[in-house]
Amino acid sequence: MFERQHRVSRLSVAGIVLLSVALAIIPFVATTTGLRQASQIIISVLAVLGVNVATGYGGMISLGHGVFVGVGAFATGYYLDDLSLPWLVAIALGALTAALSGALVGLPALRIKGIHLALVTLGMAIVFQPLSKRFPKITGGVSGQGVEARFDAPNWWPGDSRMASAVYRYLFCVLIVVLALWVTWNIVNSRFGRSMRALRDNDTAAAIYGIDLVSARVTTFAVSAGLAGLCGALQVLLVPFVSQDKFPAQESLVIYASAVVGGLGTIWGPVLGVLARTGVGKAGDLIAGFDGLGPIGDFFSLLDESAFVFGVGLIALTFFFPRGLAGIGRKRQPSE
Amino acid sequence: MDLVLLLQRIFDALFNSAIYSSLALALVIIFRSTGLLNFAQGEMATFTAYIAFVLLAGPQPRLTGGGLAGLIPGVPFTVPLAIVGAVLCGMAAGAATERALIRPLGGASDLALVNITIGLLLATNSLMAQWWGTGPRIFPAIFPSGAGQHFTILGARLRYSTVGVWIVLLSVLILLILLLRHTRVGLAFRAVSISPSNAELVGVRVGPTLMYGWAMASGFGALAACLSANSVLLEPNMMLRVLVYAFAAATLGGLDSPKGALVGGLIIGLSQTLIPAYVPFIGFELSVLPALLAMVLILLIRPAGLYGTKRIERV
Numbered sequence: 001m002f003e004r005q006h007r008v009s010r011l012s013v014a015g016i017v018l019l020s021v022a023l024a025i026i027p028f029v030a031t032t033t034g035l036r037q038a039s040q041i042i043i044s045v046l047a048v049l050g051v052n053v054a055t056g057y058g059g060m061i062s063l064g065h066g067v068f069v070g071v072g073a074f075a076t077g078y079y080l081d082d083l084s085l086p087w088l089v090a091i092a093l094g095a096l097t098a099a100l101s102g103a104l105v106g107l108p109a110l111r112i113k114g115i116h117l118a119l120v121t122l123g124m125a126i127v128f129q130p131l132s133k134r135f136p137k138i139t140g141g142v143s144g145q146g147v148e149a150r151f152d153a154p155n156w157w158p159g160d161s162r163m164a165s166a167v168y169r170y171l172f173c174v175l176i177v178v179l180a181l182w183v184t185w186n187i188v189n190s191r192f193g194r195s196m197r198a199l200r201d202n203d204t205a206a207a208i209y210g211i212d213l214v215s216a217r218v219t220t221f222a223v224s225a226g227l228a229g230l231c232g233a234l235q236v237l238l239v240p241f242v243s244q245d246k247f248p249a250q251e252s253l254v255i256y257a258s259a260v261v262g263g264l265g266t267i268w269g270p271v272l273g274v275l276a277r278t279g280v281g282k283a284g285d286l287i288a289g290f291d292g293l294g295p296i297g298d299f300f301s302l303l304d305e306s307a308f309v310f311g312v313g314l315i316a317l318t319f320f321f322p323r324g325l326a327g328i329g330r331k332r333q334p335s336e
Numbered sequence: 337m338d339l340v341l342l343l344q345r346i347f348d349a350l351f352n353s354a355i356y357s358s359l360a361l362a363l364v365i366i367f368r369s370t371g372l373l374n375f376a377q378g379e380m381a382t383f384t385a386y387i388a389f390v391l392l393a394g395p396q397p398r399l400t401g402g403g404l405a406g407l408i409p410g411v412p413f414t415v416p417l418a419i420v421g422a423v424l425c426g427m428a429a430g431a432a433t434e435r436a437l438i439r440p441l442g443g444a445s446d447l448a449l450v451n452i453t454i455g456l457l458l459a460t461n462s463l464m465a466q467w468w469g470t471g472p473r474i475f476p477a478i479f480p481s482g483a484g485q486h487f488t489i490l491g492a493r494l495r496y497s498t499v500g501v502w503i504v505l506l507s508v509l510i511l512l513i514l515l516l517r518h519t520r521v522g523l524a525f526r527a528v529s530i531s532p533s534n535a536e537l538v539g540v541r542v543g544p545t546l547m548y549g550w551a552m553a554s555g556f557g558a559l560a561a562c563l564s565a566n567s568v569l570l571e572p573n574m575m576l577r578v579l580v581y582a583f584a585a586a587t588l589g590g591l592d593s594p595k596g597a598l599v600g601g602l603i604i605g606l607s608q609t610l611i612p613a614y615v616p617f618i619g620f621e622l623s624v625l626p627a628l629l630a631m632v633l634i635l636l637i638r639p640a641g642l643y644g645t646k647r648i649e650r651v
Contacts, residue, residue, distance in 0.1 A: 055447070061446070061447060061450055063375075063450075063454065108632055108635070108636055111635070111636050111639075112632070112635045112636065112639075114446040115372065115373050115446045115449070115450060116373075116635050116639070118373070118375070118446070118450045119373055119375075119583055119587075119631070119635075120628075120631065120632055120635065122375060122580075123580045123583065123584075123627075123628040123631060124628065126576055126577060126579075126580050126624065126628075127580070127622075127624050127625050127628050130621045130622045130624065130625075131622060131625060133621065134617070134619075134622055249576060250458065250461065250462075253454055253457065253458050254458065256454065257454065257455070257458060260451055264447075307458045307459075307461065307462040308458065308459050308462035308463060308466070310455075310458055311454075311455045311456065311457065311458030311459025311460070311461075311462065312455065312459050313455070314451050314452070314454060314455030314458070315437060315451070315452055315455035315456065315459075317451075318441070318444075318448050318451040318452055318455070319440070319441070322448065
């Protein structure tokens with residue numbers, strides 16, 4: 001089913017306005033550390049968006065997008081320090097490297113489908129950590145390594161304090177994420193996006209209508225991995241340190257869970273998913289901060305573990321809101 | 337090539353083989369009857385190993401961290417009894433999972449089923465980390481596994497624990513086969529595995545039968561976790577990598593073939609020990625990579641595996 005996605009509802013307009021106001025206020029109220037954390041949360045939308053493209057629009061379940069985030073981060077670090085490339089080139093190449101690795105995964109995805117693809121990508125997520133320890137020159141081995149290059153504000157930028165640089169990095173990240181959302185929105189509504197969704201719904205029928213399955217699947221996976229890689233590249237920009245211990249299998253699964261919780265196959269799903277992940281974590285912090293709750297407090301400290309909440313959330317949403325948070329207001333049932 | 341060393345490595349591998357076979361069996365039993373891959377199988381199994389640990393050690397404050405697990409009454413059990421208790425808990429948990437999370441969905445899409453099992457995996461994993469901490473714990477050995485406790489065959493050492501694990505696995509398997517061949521429940525389960533709708537038409541109650549299937553599978557998973565917890569140390573991520581090996585084993589054997597799970601577990605266990613020994617780059621930690629590659633290759637070239645049923649896609 002191809003639903004028309006061109007009309008923007010009143011609810012999403014309100015959401016966009018609220019979100020923009022929040023994004024505009026943050027630099028004025030946050031500390032440098034707070035601003036960096038906010039930027040990290042904002043760029044994590046990219047990884048979730050990547051899963052959304054592969055799984056939500058492309059119908060290929062990916063439980064291993066943390067791997068592409070990792071590839072993007074390691075590659076960007078390598079391009080910056082070992083090849084001394086400028087930042088913008090390194091970021092673009094980092095995302096491109098992740099996209100290429102995604103295309104490699106997309107190739108077997110031609111034959112491996114559905115639950116079997118989920119299996120393979122889960123395996124990939126589990127293998128990534130030990131594998132990246134094997135390339136210490138690029139990944140820093142077990143303990144990781146620092147990246148020499150710094151992403152500082154250019155000369156024309158007003159102020160040269162640490163805060164001014166932090167604001168510059170923050171705005172840069174916001175800009176990239178907004179651009180990525182806009183480009184993705186256009187891709188999924190283009191001719192290619194329609195063939196992607198046709199593949200998701202019935203690949204045999206899509207092939208009969210003349211869609212090239214090979215190129216469509218591989219491109220979808222490449223785009224989706226490229227988005228995740230961009231997230232990894234921006235992580236290096238915010239914290240110039242790469243390490244394998246940021247990419248355990250659970251991270252991949254939480255990224256996947258965020259995409260599902262937010263709403264697969266919707267453009268705002270990833271944003272909602274990341275907001276939910278952040279909100280739940282903050283709520284858990286608050287409640288666990290109270291003393292004297294005894295076992296109840298211990299229980300609530302579980303909320304601090306976004307993995308636990310997202311595990312339970314994944315199950316609950318599958319039962320009650322199969323279209324995720326983005327689909328709660330809508331009447332139409334999922335077209336699966 | 338040193339033949340004694342090779343034999344020694346094969347003997348060492350047999351222990352892991354038994355563990356992979358038994359977890360692969362758990363995966364196969366569920367896939368065969370429900371058509372879903374239970375990604376949470378490993379975490380559910382680890383959870384039962386912790387239950388065995390609590391049963392053995394009692395509710396010490398340092399062990400339970402003062403959380404809800406402190407409410408479980410601890411009785412000083414002997415090791416085998418604790419494992420039996422854990423397996424029973426695992427079976428109950430498996431049955432409950434089927435009843436509460438899988439049956440109400442009623443044959444939903446792959447995506448929904450993946451979501452449920454991944455949700456379970458994430459929730460169980462962080463629950464364990466919260467209750468028992470992420471630090472590894474020493475799980476007592478069930479079989480004598482001291483320095484001198486082994487048979488010597490052609491100069492290579494075959495440990496008692498390896499023999500013991502295989503004896504347990506094979507006797508449980510024989511029990512399973514007897515159950516499937518000679519009881520009404522077994523007959524019903526075989527019917528449901530072949531065709532749920534036809535089984536229902538001849539009066540088999542599909543739901544409860546699947547529930548027994550899940551209980552059986554989770555029992556195998558629990559057994560795998562409890563038997564391996566001594567050698568790999570008990571920690572929340574204990575079964576994550578073992579799950580890849582078990583999935584590789586199940587895929588190699590054919591995802592719907594119990595015999596395949598056994599053979600696949602043997603092959604994957606052997607290759608896990610032999611490949612790193614002869615290919616230096618792989619090393620011990622990366623030995624999970626060949627298993628993953630094998631899984632991908634099998635799915636690409638021969639999705640039915642060695643003994644699985646070939647699936648025909650209808651348009």
